[in-house]
Amino acid sequence: MDPSRFDGSFMEFAGKLRVAAIAVVALAGVVAAALVWRGAGAADLVGAQAPAALPGIVIEVRNGTSRSGLARQAARLLRERGVDVIFVGTSSARPDSTTVLVRRGSVVRGHELARLLGGARVRSEPDSLLRVDLTVLLGADFRLPKGRLPL
Incomplete structure (x- = not known):
């Protein structure tokens, strides 16, 4: 490949792809952490709240x-x-x-x-x-x- 014909667009694409992959992994981590934290909070609340004593009344x-x-x-x-x-x-x-x-x-x-x-x-x-x-x-x-x- 002739270096004078190389405009660097492939490298820019690879860099953007890497940034996008890191963003997706980070977002997945945040979502997973939120679900784990929310699950622990819900379990604590279940123990603290009384069940409906007279449902539908x-x-x-x-x-x-x-x-x-x-x-x-x-x-x-x-x-x-x-x-x-x-x-x-x-x-x-x-x-x-x-x-x-x-x-x-x-x-x-x-x-x-x-x-x-x-x-x-x-x-x-x-x-x-x-x-x-x-x-x-x-x-x-x-x-x-x-x-x-x-x-």
Whole structure:
């Protein structure tokens, strides 16, 4: 090959190819590291999160006491335990005991929710106008678990 005819384009192509190969390897390494890191994080989270205690169940929490914010605190506790709380509010009723009202479905669900609350009465009170399966009516006896500070 005559050196005067060689314009160096082959060498430029080889250099670009080498840079592209290095970039692909680096990107693959970053992706692999991200997947490994994400996998470890997901495993840690699985151990930390409670599984859905009542899958597919929609719940409302109502405060039947004079303690401000109690329904919000109870809702947060239930959400941490995997319960789908869609409404938090107050109640004009002032019960002595915390009660789970079963609006739709089986009373067994009400007993499971009562267990998650640390104990409550369970009563069947169907109401087709409400869009919830269970209503928690917090009574004067309701206490947050030990060591849990009010919000």
